[in-house]
Amino acid sequence: MSSKHWTDTFPPLQKLPQEIFAQLRQATLIVELPEGSRIFGPGQAPESFLLLLTGTIRVQQTSESGREIVLYRVQAGESCALTTACLMGYEEYQAEGIAETPIRAVAIPRALFDQLIATSREFRQFVFTAFSRRITNLFRVIEEVAFERIDVRLAQKLLELAGAKQQVVATHQDLANELGSAREVITRQLTEFARRGWLRVARGIVEITDRPALARLVQRS
Amino acid sequence: MSSKHWTDTFPPLQKLPQEIFAQLRQATLIVELPEGSRIFGPGQAPESFLLLLTGTIRVQQTSESGREIVLYRVQAGESCALTTACLMGYEEYQAEGIAETPIRAVAIPRALFDQLIATSREFRQFVFTAFSRRITNLFRVIEEVAFERIDVRLAQKLLELAGAKQQVVATHQDLANELGSAREVITRQLTEFARRGWLRVARGIVEITDRPALARLVQRS
DNA sequence: GAGGGTCTGTAACTAAGTCACCGAGACCGT
DNA sequence: ACGGTCTCGGTGACTTAGTTACAGACCCTC
Numbered sequence: 001m002s003s004k005h006w007t008d009t010f011p012p013l014q015k016l017p018q019e020i021f022a023q024l025r026q027a028t029l030i031v032e033l034p035e036g037s038r039i040f041g042p043g044q045a046p047e048s049f050l051l052l053l054t055g056t057i058r059v060q061q062t063s064e065s066g067r068e069i070v071l072y073r074v075q076a077g078e079s080c081a082l083t084t085a086c087l088m089g090y091e092e093y094q095a096e097g098i099a100e101t102p103i104r105a106v107a108i109p110r111a112l113f114d115q116l117i118a119t120s121r122e123f124r125q126f127v128f129t130a131f132s133r134r135i136t137n138l139f140r141v142i143e144e145v146a147f148e149r150i151d152v153r154l155a156q157k158l159l160e161l162a163g164a165k166q167q168v169v170a171t172h173q174d175l176a177n178e179l180g181s182a183r184e185v186i187t188r189q190l191t192e193f194a195r196r197g198w199l200r201v202a203r204g205i206v207e208i209t210d211r212p213a214l215a216r217l218v219q220r221s
Numbered sequence: 222m223s224s225k226h227w228t229d230t231f232p233p234l235q236k237l238p239q240e241i242f243a244q245l246r247q248a249t250l251i252v253e254l255p256e257g258s259r260i261f262g263p264g265q266a267p268e269s270f271l272l273l274l275t276g277t278i279r280v281q282q283t284s285e286s287g288r289e290i291v292l293y294r295v296q297a298g299e300s301c302a303l304t305t306a307c308l309m310g311y312e313e314y315q316a317e318g319i320a321e322t323p324i325r326a327v328a329i330p331r332a333l334f335d336q337l338i339a340t341s342r343e344f345r346q347f348v349f350t351a352f353s354r355r356i357t358n359l360f361r362v363i364e365e366v367a368f369e370r371i372d373v374r375l376a377q378k379l380l381e382l383a384g385a386k387q388q389v390v391a392t393h394q395d396l397a398n399e400l401g402s403a404r405e406v407i408t409r410q411l412t413e414f415a416r417r418g419w420l421r422v423a424r425g426i427v428e429i430t431d432r433p434a435l436a437r438l439v440q441r442s
Numbered sequence: 443g444a445g446g447g448t449c450t451g452t453a454a455c456t457a458a459g460t461c462a463c464c465g466a467g468a469c470c471g472t
Numbered sequence: 473a474c475g476g477t478c479t480c481g482g483t484g485a486c487t488t489a490g491t492t493a494c495a496g497a498c499c500c501t502c
Contacts, residue, residue, distance in 0.1 A: 061360060063368040071363065082356060084349070093357050094364075118339055128305070131352055135303060136314050138359045139282060142292065146366045146401035147284040150458065171480065180367035182459055187481060203467070203480065371489065392449065403490050408450060424449060424498065 012126040029107045033099050041096030046083040048107040055103030061095045069180030081134040152221040153179050154189050155214040167207040233347040250328045254320050262317030267304040269328040273297050276324030282316045290401030302355040373442040374400050375410050376435040388428040
């Protein structure tokens with residue numbers, strides 16, 4: 001292991017009372033899972049509270065007709081609100097969480113989680129903030145799915161997935177699943193974007209050539 | 222006031238430790254608001270945790286283009302998860318909460334709320350369960366907006382809004398706002414439903430005449 | 443009962459999703 | 473290298489949903 005302890009990843013945890021902090025450092029389990037693992041899903045309830053140290057978890061939903069939509073991603077340093085909710089509540093969810101990369105996470109057992117919530121104001125703040133972000137985020141997803149044009153949404157998603165890089169590695173089907181749309185629709189939009197010289201498409205790859213143009217489309221939405 | 226105390230409405234609260242329970246009964250404020258009041262909205266952060274005693278709060282979102290969608294309703298006996306999130310977290314939301322009927326609610330100040338969370342396992346369970354339900358519910362909304370046919374969604378919503386009654390008091394625009402659709406689309410669908418003899422339409426009223434037919438449409442979705 | 447506002451109906455059009463099918467490229471084993 | 477198979481991308485024809493524009497019906501108030 002490195003000399004830095006995992007708790008360094010979570011600033012809110014630094015403010016915990018000494019005895020709780022010590023307990024956290026010792027009593028918790030670090031889990032590692034390969035890319036593609038199913039972290040949770042319908043009929044697969046989580047048994048502990050998860051804090052993601054490295055990697056990304058993609059949370060998505062599949063309709064009976066087979067169409068998919070990505071709801072959100074959990075990044076390193078975040079907790080999975082859904083897991084938390086199901087840990088404390090009794091509700092079943094129908095979404096599933098997939099490891100998009102190899103992941104490393106801290107699993108806090110239910111009992112310790114409960115104790116942390118009870119004793120630490122900072123930990124409560126941390127958990128509730130995660131909830132708050134998630135719900136706000138879901139509101140935005142609903143607004144986009146309900147009201148935003150598909151070309152704008154696609155441009156937005158391409159810029160998001162590209163990050164600092166020039167290309168997005170994803171099939172048209174993958175992009176359709178991101179947006180809850182259909183493959184043919186994405187193909188058509190990408191063809192149109194390519195015709196305008198904003199990007200180039202190759203098998204499984206979208207190479208962005210005119211980032212400002214895409215950004216302008218998103219802006220003028 | 223009636224002889225029954227408001228705490229009777231919330232079974233989870235009955236299990237609180239005596240001293241906390243006593244504090245709850247005395248230190249909290251009961252607020253009453255008329256129909257149509259805006260409980261919260263963009264740039265209007267809540268100052269206390271709300272437990273709804275009577276009435277309904279409609280939580281909705283409006284796009285820049287003016288189209289609206291109803292996200293969920295808070296019923297008597299429930300807490301508003303969003304309010305809670307924003308109370309504990311720091312995130313701003315863009316949704317707004319409207320009193321659909323006159324409402325009576327208990328306002329628990331932030332400090333007492335924090336104390337309740339810290340001391341009572343049952344209260345934590347209550348709050349987290351509310352979160353859990355809400356998130357699960359939002360997932361279903363996303364799935365329906367993204368993948369469900371508008372006729373199915375309308376039939377479903379009509380049955381939901383009608384409850385045990387035979388009629389729904391709502392304009393076509395109101396129904397469009399429920400589903401995040403457009404007024405003309407609703408008019409067309411209602412006309413088609415009426416043609417099939419499933420309902421009758423009058424100004425501001427939809428009278429359901431063949432409930433099983435509507436239910437069948439929803440079922441075969 | 444005139445005039446204003448609200449609500450509903452409808453036609454023509456655009457955008458998005460569906461269905462069916464085909465062909466190009468990648469992969470794999472022999 | 474060859475053929476078989478699979479995934480991925482492209483396309484046309486069609487259906488469904490949302491948009492634009494406008495007109496008429498109803499309702500309320502003065």
